[in-house]
Amino acid sequence: MNCNYSAAIIGTGSYVPDKIMTNHDLEKMVDTSDEWIKTRTGISERRIADESTATSDLSTKAALLALEDAGISAEEIDLVVVATVTPDMAFPSTACIVQKNIGALNAAAYDLSAGCSGFIYGLASAYGFISNGMYRNVLVIGAETLSKIINWEDRNTCVLFGDGAGATVVSRCDKGEGILSVKIGSNGNHDRLITQPAGGSRIPVDVESINKKLNKIHMEGGEVFKLAVRTMASVSEAALEEADITVDDLKLVIPHQANSRIIQGIFNRLKVSAEKSYINLDKYGNTSAASIPLALDEAAKKGVLKKDDKILLVAFGSGLTWGASTIKWVK
Numbered sequence: 470m471n472c473n474y475s476a477a478i479i480g481t482g483s484y485v486p487d488k489i490m491t492n493h494d495l496e497k498m499v500d501t502s503d504e505w506i507k508t509r510t511g512i513s514e515r516r517i518a519d520e521s522t523a524t525s526d527l528s529t530k531a532a533l534l535a536l537e538d539a540g541i542s543a544e545e546i547d548l549v550v551v552a553t554v555t556p557d558m559a560f561p562s563t564a565c566i567v568q569k570n571i572g573a574l575n576a577a578a579y580d581l582s583a584g585c586s587g588f589i590y591g592l593a594s595a596y597g598f599i600s601n602g603m604y605r606n607v608l609v610i611g612a613e614t615l616s617k618i619i620n621w622e623d624r625n626t627c628v629l630f631g632d633g634a635g636a637t638v639v640s641r642c643d644k645g646e647g648i649l650s651v652k653i654g655s656n657g658n659h660d661r662l663i664t665q666p667a668g669g670s671r672i673p674v675d676v677e678s679i680n681k682k683l684n685k686i687h688m689e690g691g692e693v694f695k696l697a698v699r700t701m702a703s704v705s706e707a708a709l710e711e712a713d714i715t716v717d718d719l720k721l722v723i724p725h726q727a728n729s730r731i732i733q734g735i736f737n738r739l740k741v742s743a744e745k746s747y748i749n750l751d752k753y754g755n756t757s758a759a760s761i762p763l764a765l766d767e768a769a770k771k772g773v774l775k776k777d778d779k780i781l782l783v784a785f786g787s788g789l790t791w792g793a794s795t796i797k798w799v800k
């Protein structure tokens with residue numbers, strides 16, 4: 470990329486609600502089994518926010534931890550981006566609520582809707598603003614309370630998702646460090662594959678749409694599965710090529726944590742050893758925009774990531790959207 474500066478993740482933080490819902494809990498709610506869920510998805514349990522907890526609450530906790538990890542104050546943040554499909558409300562943005570909560574009073578703030586690719590989209594925004602010199606420090610958060618929009622009678626979807634938040638502080642750094650490449654893309658021709666049909670201007674939330682459960686997640690899982698493998702593999706290749714590195718240079722790949730079989734499919738296509746993957750979806754399920762920053766924070770805090778390691782982040786989600794980024798770790 471031809472820019473004046475580069476941008477690096479200098480701090481991470483994450484937060485998940487305390488309440489654990491296991492596959493055995495789900496067996497009591499829908500016609501499913503622990504064995505089916507584990508073998509088809511790799512998920513054992515997920516976290517569920519309580520009634521009074523919204524996406525901004527999870528985001529705020531993750532953001533404060535990321536700021537502490539980065540060693541900078543909230544006043545130094547120039548922009549707060551919250552990637553989410555489960556904002557607190559239609560408006561104001563969840564990002565403005567987080568801005569208030571953490572005291573980032575010198576920042577601009579907005580939400581970003583790109584489904585499970587939201588965090589990579591946020592990273593691309595941060596990279597753009599920082600590399601052109603407009604901003605120095607950007608807080609990129611991926612956060613969801615998907616449990617609030619799950620149809621708990623639909624076994625096709627209710628076993629897959631969970632709640633959580635991950636935050637990163639992205640800051641100006643020397644060229645050749647930090648984010649080496651970031652690629653994002655979308656194809657609205659597949660807009661119906663993962664959707665919450667009601668709640669916007671097309672289908673308002675009213676008695677009829679609630680009775681039809683149109684205010685809940687609808688998904689064509691099989692089709693999503695095939696497109697996810699193909700697209701995440703090709704966007705990963707594009708990000709690697711842009712950074713002029715190969716899979717052999719990578720220490721770690723953190724894929725969107727949707728399904729272990731999707732991840733295996735990507736790794737097979739990219740010819741990367743499974744040992745290079747960081748996976749925590751067994752504990753959290755698919756947390757959409759939160760999944761990558763949640764895994765990234767866990768990997769960083771466990772010491773799996775070391776300074777100068779090269780990593781690949783790759784995601785896919787509703788839209789359809791996709792994105793990948795290669796990063797040279799600077800911490």
Ligand SMILES: CC(C)(COP(=O)(O)OP(=O)(O)OC[C@H]1O[C@@H](n2cnc3c(N)ncnc32)[C@H](O)[C@@H]1OP(=O)(O)O)[C@@H](O)C(=O)NCCC(=O)NCCS
Pocket residue numbers: 500501502505506509510585624625626628663688690691692693694697727728755785786787
């Ligand atoms: C949803 C998903 C796990 C289903 O796995 P699959 O191997 O494709 O399963 P199929 O769709 O072929 O369904 C097989 C059967 O299992 C049933 N089934 C679905 N969910 C089930 C559950 N929780 N428990 C038991 N059976 C279930 C289906 O009804 C179907 O039954 P049928 O053959 O009698 O109709 C898989 O398609 C998937 O992960 N898709 C991607 C979803 C995703 O990650 N979305 C977010 C992307 S960001």
